[in-house]
Amino acid sequence: MHEYSVTTQIVSKVLREAESRRAKRVLEVKLQIGELTFLNPEQVKFWYKALVKGTVMEGSKLIIQEKRGLVRCLKCGYEGSFKYEDDPAYHIAFPTLLCPKCGGVVEIIGGRECIIENIKMVV
Amino acid sequence: MTVKPGDVVRAEEGEIYDIELEADILEANRRIAEENRALLRRYNVKAIDVMGSIGSGKTTLIEGMIKLLKGRYRIAVFKGDLTTTIDAEIISRHGVKAIPINTGKECHLDANLVKKALNRLNLEEVDLIFIENVGNLICPAEFPLGSDKRIVIVSVTEGPYMIIKHPYIFMDADVIVINKIDLADAMRVDVEKLRMDAERINPRAKVVATDCRRGVGVREVIEALNL
Structure with missing residues (x-):
């Protein structure tokens, strides 16, 4: 939903890093996007390509790794991905805050990130 | 030991x-949200987000809660909308402070806008803030x-699948x-x-x-919030 503004922030952050190291060119940016964000990787890529034009980032590769949502069970201590309920009436699997192991209530501990993990640049 | 020029690690051409x-782009908003939370805590002010679709009854629910809580809390309302102060005026008729937050074209409030609205309030004169989102x-x-x-808040007029579609x-x-359970039959929606x-x-x-128009269920909402 906010791919344009978020990608603008990503690009300006990378440009600042590149400038502070006097990089000639940025080759690659690795990004992690959490399952619980409302960022569509396709659209992030689209805006990235448009926004890097004419900068040292032009032609760089954007690698997006999608991170699964992570929950912790308050009852049994389970840590892992969400339980998805598959309801044939809806034809979709939807996430729930029920523990996949014990049926207790889980809390969300990860999956809301949009992290610039790594940048490769030529100095 | 002296440092010789050859010891310096340099990037080769x-x-x-x-x-x-490891920089999180969404962290900036979360950081300001935490500042808001700390500020509210310092003044012992409770803040409640009210989120829901367009026309789901957010403002009507807030009006209903104000009627029941006005005697016990000094209430303020932040009213998020793209534009206009219509709802803020509706709210202020109840004798509470209503601050419109116009986002322009943004589809949501963010922590920075709420921070600016908090600066407009004397937090010593407020116990409870409802923050109505866009x-x-x-x-x-x-x-x-x-x-x-x-x-x-979701209303039956949005159809039977609104919750499952936006988990x-x-x-x-x-x-x-x-909300709008009085219209459930007409909408053929199973509450x-x-x-x-x-x-x-x-x-x-x-x-x-709830049927917020008639005040049905509003007391239960207040109890669910432990207010």
Whole structure:
């Protein structure tokens, strides 16, 4: 939903890093996007390509790794991905805050990130 | 020991740098949200988010809660809208402070806008703030504001599948309100089915059915918020 503004922030952050190291060119940016964000990787890529034009980032590769949502069970201590309920009436699997192991209530501990993990640049 | 020029580690011309950054772009909003939360706590002010679709009854629910809580709390309302002060005026008729937050074209409030609105208030004169977000079931979930509790309201006029279609915002809710139950038959929507969807997605949340226009269920919403 906010791919344009978020990608603008990503690009300006990378440009600042590149400038502070006097990089000639940025080759690659690795990004992690959490399952619980409302960022569509396709659209992030689209805006990235448009926004890097004419900068040292032009032609760089954007690698997006999608991170699964992570929950912790308050009852049994389970840590892992969400339980998805598959309801044939809806034809979709939807996430729930029920523990996949014990049926207790889980809390969300990860999956809301949009992290610039790594940048490769030529100095 | 002296440092000789040859000891300096330098990047060679054309060398590739691999920089670990681990910078979270969405962190900026969360940081301001935490500042808001700390500020509210310092003044002992409770803040409640009210989120839901356009026309789901957010303002009407807030009006209903104000009527019942006015005697016990000094209330302020932040009223998020793209434009206009219509709703803020409706709210201020109840004798509470209403601050319109116009986002321009943004589809949600963010922590910085709420921070600016908080600066407009004398927090010593307020006990409770309702923060009504822009009508939207998607974007507000991405931007925490620093509140204590979150209400997500859905109405039967949005159809039978609204909760299941937008699971993520309902996961963040402390209280889920199913509104306009008086229209359920006309809309052919099963309120109990909506309630089950809400409970399946978020077993932690309290689910309350309301007809906010007539004040039905509003007291239960207040109890669910522990107010």
